[in-house]
Amino acid sequence: MLNLDLSGRPALVCGASQGIGAATARTLADCGATVTLLSRNQQRLEELCTKLPGSGHDFLALDLGSPDDLAEALPRIAEGGYHILVHNSGGPPAGRAIDADPAEFEAGFHQHLIAGQRLAQALVPGMRKAAYGRIVNIISTSVKEPIPGLGVSNTVRGAVAAWAKTLSRELGPDGITVNNVLPGFTQTPRLDGLVAGKADKQNASEGEVRAAMLAQVPIGRFCKPEETAAAIAFLCSPLASYITGINLPVDGGRLGSL
Ligand SMILES: NC(=O)c1ccc[n+]([C@@H]2O[C@H](COP(=O)([O-])OP(=O)(O)OC[C@H]3O[C@@H](n4cnc5c(N)ncnc54)[C@H](OP(=O)(O)O)[C@@H]3O)[C@@H](O)[C@H]2O)c1
Numbered sequence: 001m002l003n004l005d006l007s008g009r010p011a012l013v014c015g016a017s018q019g020i021g022a023a024t025a026r027t028l029a030d031c032g033a034t035v036t037l038l039s040r041n042q043q044r045l046e047e048l049c050t051k052l053p054g055s056g057h058d059f060l061a062l063d064l065g066s067p068d069d070l071a072e073a074l075p076r077i078a079e080g081g082y083h084i085l086v087h088n089s090g091g092p093p094a095g096r097a098i099d100a101d102p103a104e105f106e107a108g109f110h111q112h113l114i115a116g117q118r119l120a121q122a123l124v125p126g127m128r129k130a131a132y133g134r135i136v137n138i139i140s141t142s143v144k145e146p147i148p149g150l151g152v153s154n155t156v157r158g159a160v161a162a163w164a165k166t167l168s169r170e171l172g173p174d175g176i177t178v179n180n181v182l183p184g185f186t187q188t189p190r191l192d193g194l195v196a197g198k199a200d201k202q203n204a205s206e207g208e209v210r211a212a213m214l215a216q217v218p219i220g221r222f223c224k225p226e227e228t229a230a231a232i233a234f235l236c237s238p239l240a241s242y243i244t245g246i247n248l249p250v251d252g253g254r255l256g257s258l
Pocket of ligand 1: 021042141
């Protein structure tokens with residue numbers, strides 16, 4: 001029997017108020033995990049928390065881009081003794097790298113790389129004790145093929161991928177796996193925002209922008225957040241015990257590289 005059972009496993013799911021993070025929280029709860037939802041919007045988290053299947057779920061309103069807020073929350077996060085960390089939040093604003101203010105890079109590194117490092121440092125001791133740890137970073141296909149017009153994102157995601165690969169080699173002996181999921185075009189508010197921005201810039205309709213994007217996807221449709229969540233849940237499960245240090249695209253075949 002395939003073992004996707006996460007009963008009794010505490011899981012911290014970041015960026016959980018909508019999109020891929022919210023779908024992941026639901027899927028992990030379906031698999032039996034006790035989930036803590038994290039993002040900035042407390043009201044939304046509270047609503048989602050009551051709708052999760054199972055019991056014992058919780059939420060934490062926190063801005064991962066604020067080093068001070070994160071430092072203050074870390075003791076509570078460490079106490080959670082999470083066996084699973086889904087490291088996820090919103091993507092940096094679009095724009096060309098050459099046009100970005102250096103402060104945009106700094107903000108991106110704080111929200112993605114440094115927040116991940118602080119969360120991992122807080123949680124790895126508990127994972128070691130449990131002899132079970134799963135860290136899954138939600139980043140982007142841009143770590144394999146940088147995406148035009150996402151200069152800061154491309155740069156920061158690459159750093160997160162290199163960090164995760166390094167961690168996977170350091171933490172393997174402790175039974176802790178570290179993997180990255182690379183979403184393709186996924187039907188979430190993030191995608192809606194990118195489509196609207198492109199339509200504006202290209203003086204095209206949103207329908208035309210969507211059609212051009214879909215033309216790049218062999219499967220011929222956008223991904224449902226639940227489909228990305230299924231891949232994440234697999235990596236969090238006992239089934240994926242020998243998989244670490246990988247980049248798993250969930251992109252309908254869009255990436256052209258091997
Ligand atoms: N959707 C796609 O097509 C696609 C493609 C490639 C990569 N990705 C990446 O995959 C990740 C998830 O994508 P998504 O489409 O689900 O994004 P989304 O719809 O924008 O949702 C992002 C989530 O992160 C939370 N968040 C944003 N900033 C935060 C912060 N500073 N601190 C804590 N939480 C924060 C948001 O909630 P609050 O507002 O409540 O904080 C929200 O729950 C993003 O990094 C995105 O760039 C997405």
